[in-house]
Every structure is written in structure tokens, then in C-alpha cells.
Amino acid sequence: MEITVLDPRTGDTVAHVPVASETECDDAVARARGAFPAWARTPAADRAAAVSAAADAVAAAAAELAESDERETGKPRDDALGGVQAGIGTLRQYAELGPVHRGRSLLGGWSATDLMVPEPRGVVAVLTPWNDPVAVAAGLIGAAVVTGNTVVHKPSERCPGTGRRFAELVAACLPAGVLEIVDGDGTVGARLAEAEQVDVVAHVGSSDTGRAIARACAERGAKALLENGGNDALIVDDGVAPGWSAEQAAQGAFANAGQICVAVERIYVVESMAGGFVHALVDEARRWEDRIGPLVDERHREHVHSHVADAVRGGAQVLAGGEPRPGPGTYYPPTVLTGCTPDMLVFSDETFGPVAPVRVVPDFQTALAEAADDRFGLAATVLTADMAHAQHAWRALPVGTVKINAVFGGAPGGSAEPRRASGSGFGYGPELLDEMTAMKVVHLSSPE
Known part of the structure; x- marks a missing residue:
């Protein structure tokens, strides 16, 4: 089975993309799971350096990515390039924020130390949309890997070439298995959402798909991070x-x-x-x-x-x-x-x-x-x-x-949580680092 992508400006064929099989999906998740322990133990500064290098790689390919986006989605070239530039900025932002993401010390007994420590959650399935394929993926992937998670990324079937090329540029700056890529339609996304070894599903897309992901995650205790439809x-x-x-x-x-x-x-x-x-x-x-x-x-x-x-x-x-x-x-x-x-x-x-x-x-x-x-x-x-x-x-x-008094705009660093059918959780900003980590409380006490 394959996906045919047409240029929406002309109707000409852009590409035929094979849909990942169940085995290919499972293997990608397994590789990400296998890479997780070492990546989680990698010093935060080294993870950040890798994300920074990824931003440089994407910047060098910005024109290529914008051209691909225009061919696959019809987005005007300048707008497409703006989305790529936004993605580069987001990768650089998380490269800076990752090493300073911190927990807390608590006031316990004199002979004890009490800590709240953020830890990576594990394998994150990142399912991204077609309307801004680089910027959205950059945020979710950047925040996930800089905090020590590994990722399996499925770009939208409406712009698989743009999504895959972006992810390949990022993956080339990371150890093997830290960022896996699979192509496909909603059936592939559903398989990732249901995979037992996936700890977080981060999805930007329709509310119907978001509800299905939330159900799949609830059944096995995984975290669903959703930005879904709007009716603004x-x-x-x-x-x-x-x-x-x-x-x-x-x-x-x-x-x-x-x-x-x-x-x-x-x-x-x-x-x-x-x-x-x-x-x-x-x-x-x-x-x-x-x-x-x-x-x-x-x-x-x-x-x-x-x-x-x-x-x-x-x-x-x-x-x-x-x-x-x-x-x-x-x-x-x-x-x-x-x-x-x-x-x-x-x-x-x-x-x-x-x-x-x-x-x-x-x-x-x-x-x-x-x-x-x-x-x-x-x-x-x-x-x-x-x-x-x-x-x-x-x-x-x-x-x-x-x-x-402004339909667009806002200060950098702002982060909002959608509500009701529009989703749940922080999908961008510094708070996305909190979503990608789980807090552990540690009590260290001297033996009697």
C-alpha cells in the first residue's frame, strides 16, 4: 500500500510513499525503546548540543524544506519558509532550555535530603499535521529528545516528503534509534498510539483522531498530549x-x-x-x-x-x-x-x-x-x-x-492548554518540557 501525493496547485503527482507495515512500526518502536536507556543517561548539555546541531542542519536545508512544503501542501513559498524558520528557532529554544530544566529540593529532616527530580518518560510517538509540518514537529521532537526521551515520528500523509526530510536532518545529529521515522496514514498513527512500548503520544490534528488517541492511551496508562481542532x-x-x-x-x-x-x-x-x-x-x-x-x-x-x-x-x-x-x-x-x-x-x-x-x-x-x-x-x-x-x-x-485587538501575535515563551474537544496539555513553550518528563520524589536518609 502506498500514498500518492499530488501538488495542490496543479494536480501533478509529487510522490508515491509506501505505508509502513505493522512490522516496520513495531521495529521502529523497539529501536527507540532500545536507545532510550543510554540517551536518558546522556548529560543534558550533550543532548542540548545535539539539538543545536540539528537546528543548524535544518537551517542549511531551509530552502529545500520550504520548496517541498509548497509542492506537497500548496503553502506559498514565503509562508512555508517562515514555518521552517519558526522550527529552527524552536529547536534552538529547546537546546537552551533543556539543560536548565530543573526539579526542586524540599525541606525535610536535618539528616535527610528530599528532592523532586524530572525524568524522561520513555518513547514518545509524535504525530504531526500538514499545515505547518516543520514548526510543529520541531517543537515536539525538540522538547522530547532534549529531555532524554526517544521518539518515533509519523509525519502527516499529506506532506510525507517534507516531514521525513526534516526528521532525517534531525536524526542525523542524534545517536541511532533516538529518532525513528515511519510513513503512513491514520492506520499507522493508530498502531503507534496503541503500542505498549510507547509512553507518550503527542498529536496535533483533528479532534476525532485526538479522542481515539486518548482512549488508546487511557487503556494502557500512557500519556496523551493533544492539540486538536478549534472553532475560534x-x-x-x-x-x-x-x-x-x-x-x-x-x-x-x-x-x-x-x-x-x-x-x-x-x-x-x-x-x-x-x-x-x-x-x-x-x-x-x-x-x-x-x-x-x-x-x-x-x-x-x-x-x-x-x-x-x-x-x-x-x-x-x-x-x-x-x-x-x-x-x-x-x-x-x-x-x-x-x-x-x-x-x-x-x-x-x-x-x-x-x-x-x-x-x-x-x-x-x-x-x-x-x-x-x-x-x-x-x-x-x-x-x-x-x-x-x-x-x-x-x-x-x-x-x-x-x-x-490582534488575531495573531504574542510574546515569546507563552504556552497555553487547549480545552474540551481542542485537546489537553501544553504543546509548546517551556511547559512542554514538563509534559515530556515525569516528576520523581526522592527521600535520602542516613541509616540508623
């Missing part, structure tokens, strides 16, 4: 400039053709702002038409269009886009929908495409209440000139990240 709301409050708020909404909904984990998925605008905001958002959609790449493949384009068609059947109006672009490739135009209701798929589920569905609400409190009433809990954005509203919003929205 954007609230446009009274008193903000319509043009600026439309620019923010367009950036959140249309960047990378909407294929970003924290993309804007549903928009609530207070009634007093609706006319000017919607008019400006339609203008923004037209400006974005030539700035976005294709969707990753035809299957995903059908998914996105099914959400739009469902909204239209339910009474939504299409003010921009709304139909697949004719010609080669899997392009879908920036789309603006109005008259949306909470029961429509564009509001109740993750579309993950360049679609900006708008719901007009009477006031800010209604927007906040409806935005909070959702099964996902990844992120949300609030555009407001009212500081009281901003304070209320960040406390009331049950999501891992709340952004006030």
Missing part, C-alpha cells in the same frame, strides 16, 4: 474602526487559506457595527483573492465547500466567493457569508478554509455568551475599545488563548 471565535465590539476590524478578521480567516490551527472560524459583530464591518470585509476578501494558495487537496476542498453549501441551504447569503475556483489545483476563494446561525456547520464545526462566516448580534454580552457556547476550546479574539469588555472577555471565554 472573533468578536467585533461597538466602537472599533470597521476597516481595521475587517483587516483583522480577513487575516485571521484567510491567511494560509484558513488552514491555521488558530484561524478565525466564526465572527460575531454587534449590530451597530455590522453594516460598515461587512462592507469592509467583502473588500478585504477581494484583496485576498490573489494572496492565498490552494487548499491542501481535493478532499479538503470538498469539506470546506460542504460547510459553505450547508450554510447557504440554511439561509446564509454569499457576499464573496462561495464556489470552488475553476481550473487546475484545489483553490477556494476567500468567502464571506452573512445571516449565519449557530446550527450551521460553519459555526458549529471546524471549517479550516478561507471562509469568514458572520453573525450579527444585538450587543457584546450576546456575542460573548454565544462565542463561549462551543464544544471546542482552542483560542478566541476580541476586538474592542472598551477595557471593561476586554477584561470580562478574557476571563469568561473558556479557551486556552484569548487575543485582544
Whole structure:
């Protein structure tokens, strides 16, 4: 069995990739398990030096990786290169943080020493997505190996070449077995998630897959680290400039053709702002038409269009886009929908495409209440000139990240935990080192 990868810009074949067999998966896990004891005992500074060398190797191949990403996923070259650069920075960050990751000493008896010591968990299965294949893998793999774990990595079947090449560059800087790579689809990921010798499954992807992984891990006591789907709301409050708020909404909904984990998925605008905001958002959609790449493949384009068609059947109006672009490739135009209701798929589920569905609400409190009433809990954005509203919003929205007056951005080192159907655990930042280790309490006392 093999995977066929098509260039979403042209439909041309990029590669045929064999799917790893059950034996190949099991052997990769066994090699990682065999390499674990020695790697766990390797001094932290030496592990960090290896990760730093991996960052240098990836930097030298940055253009190659960006070109591969563009071919496999259709991501514009500059955006793809930005993802590679982000991955390089993440590897360097964990190379710095790894050796200073520490436990605690405790205040016990005078003749005793009490410690809390972080230890690597063992073998980590890293299952990564296609929409940012280098940056996401760099974080999970970098944090895992710098803390003394070994890894079996399965890149997304939608960009196996990019994922494998990145992992090979990293693996070349590590001892044999510390980073194993297997190719395949969801069946391979499921086998890794169920493997008895896998201690942690770190997954970034859909909520359905995340739930299956959580069940598999719960059955055998493994740790599941999950960042899954999102249905991020954007609230446009009274008193903000319509043009600026439309620019923010367009950036959140249309960047990378909407294929970003924290993309804007549903928009609530207070009634007093609706006319000017919607008019400006339609203008923004037209400006974005030539700035976005294709969707990753035809299957995903059908998914996105099914959400739009469902909204239209339910009474939504299409003010921009709304139909697949004719010609080669899997392009879908920036789309603006109005008259949306909470029961429509564009509001109740993750579309993950360049679609900006708008719901007009009477006031800010209604927007906040409806935005909070959702099964996902990844992120949300609030555009407001009212500081009281901003304070209320960040406390009331049950999501891992709340952004006030900016759809993207934030200080380095921040780390959030997704909630509900969006997953669990810290998937990035310094706290990811805590996720990759288990704390052991040690009591050393003198003999009588």
C-alpha cells in the first residue's frame, strides 16, 4: 500500500510513499525503546548540543524544506519558509532550555535530603499535521529528545516528503534509534498510539483522531498530549474602526487559506457595527483573492465547500466567493457569508478554509455568551475599545488563548492548554518540557 501525493496547485503527482507495515512500526518502536536507556543517561548539555546541531542542519536545508512544503501542501513559498524558520528557532529554544530544566529540593529532616527530580518518560510517538509540518514537529521532537526521551515520528500523509526530510536532518545529529521515522496514514498513527512500548503520544490534528488517541492511551496508562481542532471565535465590539476590524478578521480567516490551527472560524459583530464591518470585509476578501494558495487537496476542498453549501441551504447569503475556483489545483476563494446561525456547520464545526462566516448580534454580552457556547476550546479574539469588555472577555471565554485587538501575535515563551474537544496539555513553550518528563520524589536518609 502506498500514498500518492499530488501538488495542490496543479494536480501533478509529487510522490508515491509506501505505508509502513505493522512490522516496520513495531521495529521502529523497539529501536527507540532500545536507545532510550543510554540517551536518558546522556548529560543534558550533550543532548542540548545535539539539538543545536540539528537546528543548524535544518537551517542549511531551509530552502529545500520550504520548496517541498509548497509542492506537497500548496503553502506559498514565503509562508512555508517562515514555518521552517519558526522550527529552527524552536529547536534552538529547546537546546537552551533543556539543560536548565530543573526539579526542586524540599525541606525535610536535618539528616535527610528530599528532592523532586524530572525524568524522561520513555518513547514518545509524535504525530504531526500538514499545515505547518516543520514548526510543529520541531517543537515536539525538540522538547522530547532534549529531555532524554526517544521518539518515533509519523509525519502527516499529506506532506510525507517534507516531514521525513526534516526528521532525517534531525536524526542525523542524534545517536541511532533516538529518532525513528515511519510513513503512513491514520492506520499507522493508530498502531503507534496503541503500542505498549510507547509512553507518550503527542498529536496535533483533528479532534476525532485526538479522542481515539486518548482512549488508546487511557487503556494502557500512557500519556496523551493533544492539540486538536478549534472553532475560534472573533468578536467585533461597538466602537472599533470597521476597516481595521475587517483587516483583522480577513487575516485571521484567510491567511494560509484558513488552514491555521488558530484561524478565525466564526465572527460575531454587534449590530451597530455590522453594516460598515461587512462592507469592509467583502473588500478585504477581494484583496485576498490573489494572496492565498490552494487548499491542501481535493478532499479538503470538498469539506470546506460542504460547510459553505450547508450554510447557504440554511439561509446564509454569499457576499464573496462561495464556489470552488475553476481550473487546475484545489483553490477556494476567500468567502464571506452573512445571516449565519449557530446550527450551521460553519459555526458549529471546524471549517479550516478561507471562509469568514458572520453573525450579527444585538450587543457584546450576546456575542460573548454565544462565542463561549462551543464544544471546542482552542483560542478566541476580541476586538474592542472598551477595557471593561476586554477584561470580562478574557476571563469568561473558556479557551486556552484569548487575543485582544490582534488575531495573531504574542510574546515569546507563552504556552497555553487547549480545552474540551481542542485537546489537553501544553504543546509548546517551556511547559512542554514538563509534559515530556515525569516528576520523581526522592527521600535520602542516613541509616540508623
